[in-house]
Amino acid sequence: GNSVTQMEGPVTLSEEAFLTINCTYTATGYPSLFWYVQYPGEGLQLLLKATKADDKGSNKGFEATYRKETTSFHLEKGSVQVSDSAVYFCALEGVGGSNYKLTFGKGTLLTVNP
Amino acid sequence: DAGITQSPRHKVTETGTPVTLRCHQTENHRYMYWYRQDPGHGLRLIHYSYGVKDTDKGEVSDGYSVSRSKTEDFLLTLESATSSQTSVYFCATTAGLALQDEQYFGPGTRLTVT
Numbered sequence: 001g002n003s004v005t006q007m008e009g010p011v012t013l014s015e016e017a018f019l020t021i022n023c024t025y026t027a028t029g030y031p032s033l034f035w036y037v038q039y040p041g042e043g044l045q046l047l048l049k050a051t052k053a054d055d056k057g058s059n060k061g062f063e064a065t066y067r068k069e070t071t072s073f074h075l076e077k078g079s080v081q082v083s084d085s086a087v088y089f090c091a092l093e094g095v096g097g098s099n100y101k102l103t104f105g106k107g108t109l110l111t112v113n114p
Numbered sequence: 115d116a117g118i119t120q121s122p123r124h125k126v127t128e129t130g131t132p133v134t135l136r137c138h139q140t141e142n143h144r145y146m147y148w149y150r151q152d153p154g155h156g157l158r159l160i161h162y163s164y165g166v167k168d169t170d171k172g173e174v175s176d177g178y179s180v181s182r183s184k185t186e187d188f189l190l191t192l193e194s195a196t197s198s199q200t201s202v203y204f205c206a207t208t209a210g211l212a213l214q215d216e217q218y219f220g221p222g223t224r225l226t227v228t
Contacts (some may be wrong), residue, residue, distance in 0.1 A: 100210050
């Protein structure tokens with residue numbers, strides 16, 4: 001079946017540091033890949049997505065590239081801010097008859113200190 | 115925002131009592147999902163619906179049932195609550211009009227079973 005493995009953290013960084021959160025997946029075919037973010041006390045919201053190999057998703061300074069050869073979708077940001085403190089989830093949507101179901105990683109808590 | 119509300123937002127109940135959580139959406143989305151979020155597990159799918167009166171099980175469906183009598187409402191019922199069902203429950207929806215449609219999440223319901 002489908003599965004997602006991501007860095008569990010927690011990750012603690014100083015403001016303006018570089019961020020990488022690793023995500024690898026197992027799935028048949030070419031799934032769609034997502035990063036969702038959860039701010040304290042809120043539901044999840046989509047951060048970015050990529051739908052085919054070598055696609056790069058980007059939003060709010062975050063980027064992730066769909067690497068089929070390494071089955072990875074690592075999240076990066078060049079300079080984090082205190083407001084980026086949140087839990088980040090990597091997820092995939094299976095192909096063919098999945099009813100748009102998502103499989104999530106366990107989440108990575110990011111804390112950014114001033 | 116996809117206009118998703120959940121009720122109640124917080125609930126404390128005793129072991130063995132029935133509990134119903136409600137998800138209401140105003141976007142006329144076809145697909146709806148119930149997840150639970152637990153530390154160390156990320157989000158896990160409980161049940162989902164792909165249309166009115168059309169539902170199916172997710173990966174952690176034991177002890178839960180769902181109903182969807184109209185497009186905008188998706189109910190999650192714990193027939194006899196147990197302490198292992200203490201969790202934060204999230205509802206999500208997606209239009210399902212195209213591949214890679216994002217899921218929109220509600221604010222969550224924190225359920226404590228004592």
